[in-house]
Amino acid sequence: MKCRVCRGPAVIDIRRHNANFCAEHFLRLCRDQVEKAVSRFAMLQRGDRVLVAVSGGKDSLALWDLLTEMGYEVDGLYLGLGIGDYSDSSGTYVRAFAEARGLHLIEVDLRADEGFDVPTAAAATRRVPCSACGLSKRHLFDRAALEGGYDALATGHNLDDEAAVLLGNVVKWQTDYLGRQRPVLPAGDGFPRKIKPLVRLTEREMAAYCVLRGIDYQVEECPMAAGNRHLGHKETLNDMEVRSPGAKHDLYFGFLDRAVDRFGSATDDEDPVALAPCAECGAPTTGDTCAFCRLAGQARAAEPVTLRPRRRSR
Numbered sequence: 195m196k197c198r199v200c201r202g203p204a205v206i207d208i209r210r211h212n213a214n215f216c217a218e219h220f221l222r223l224c225r226d227q228v229e230k231a232v233s234r235f236a237m238l239q240r241g242d243r244v245l246v247a248v249s250g251g252k253d254s255l256a257l258w259d260l261l262t263e264m265g266y267e268v269d270g271l272y273l274g275l276g277i278g279d280y281s282d283s284s285g286t287y288v289r290a291f292a293e294a295r296g297l298h299l300i301e302v303d304l305r306a307d308e309g310f311d312v313p314t315a316a317a318a319t320r321r322v323p324c325s326a327c328g329l330s331k332r333h334l335f336d337r338a339a340l341e342g343g344y345d346a347l348a349t350g351h352n353l354d355d356e357a358a359v360l361l362g363n364v365v366k367w368q369t370d371y372l373g374r375q376r377p378v379l380p381a382g383d384g385f386p387r388k389i390k391p392l393v394r395l396t397e398r399e400m401a402a403y404c405v406l407r408g409i410d411y412q413v414e415e416c417p418m419a420a421g422n423r424h425l426g427h428k429e430t431l432n433d434m435e436v437r438s439p440g441a442k443h444d445l446y447f448g449f450l451d452r453a454v455d456r457f458g459s460a461t462d463d464e465d466p467v468a469l470a471p472c473a474e475c476g477a478p479t480t481g482d483t484c485a486f487c488r489l490a491g492q493a494r495a496a497e498p499v500t501l502r503p504r505r506r507s508r
């Protein structure tokens with residue numbers, strides 16, 4: 195197996211590019227793919243200050259590393275979700291990464307700062323955990339990005355994530371969501387610009403990137419992921435990819451090239467929904483109180499849910 199660029203020994207094969215790469219040229223490929231995404235979708239300009247939401251997993255830490263290497267001023271934001279041992283160890287990976295590189299990390303802890311955690315919010319509101327978690331993340335990420343005056347909020351969603359969400363939205367024909375499946379959402383009243391610079395790279399490539407760059411990350415999956423329907427869509431797409439390399443890329447980028455505009459432009463303001471500040475927190479909302487404040491109110495009033503410690507396998 196030889197590297198396509200230098201003919202030296204390759205460390206990874208990438209079937210959708212029909213090529214193998216040595217460590218040096220694979221890392222360069224990752225940077226090139228991020229640069230391509232950033233420039234094609236006008237995600238960032240030189241001098242932009244970026245806040246990257248880091249979970250301790252491979253994608254977000256790789257993204258922080260890549261954007262920093264590319265010369266952007268990037269701070270990290272870690273949100274402690276209160277999901278037992280999983281959250282404790284996720285935080286450890288993020289802090290170690292930031293410390294080793296002298297990068298600035300902002301931390302928000304749901305339990306300490308907001309008075310609840312994800313397991314309690316899910317139980318109190320009878321939502322699936324990922325729904326309570328996603329709502330809290332969106333709200334607190336937006337708030338931190340705006341308060342810190344950042345130009346953009348970056349998340350580590352990769353090609354597998356975006357293709358799986360797209361498949362789910364197509365299966366259910368969720369046209370509102372389809373219009374928002376671009377890798378950039380422009381800043382709006384009370385919302386920061388949101389960017390997904392890893393959309394041209396897969397989960398497997400991000401894991402390889404971390405190994406080759408010596409980035410330690412949380413390998414374990416979140417114990418509350420069981421109800422997450424995207425996991426099933428990812429498996430379906432993985433099967434397709436085996437039979438037809440490039441399927442995920444073609445699905446997602448074909449949609450962006452040929453179909454997304456039919457579901458509304460990124461700045462669509464036809465028939466705008468009137469937004470007013472939330473009575474409790476000031477974030478833009480369609481009602482009196484935003485969905486986050488309603489969820490937080492119910493969760494704070496509930497008995498905290500304690501997750502059972504994980505059983506260690508012998």
Ligand code: SF4
Nearest residue numbers: 323324327416418419
């Ligand atoms: Fe949150 Fe669900 Fe992700 Fe766990 S799997 S961190 S509950 S969104």
Ligand code: ZN
Nearest residue numbers: 472475484487
């Ligand atoms: Zn609110």
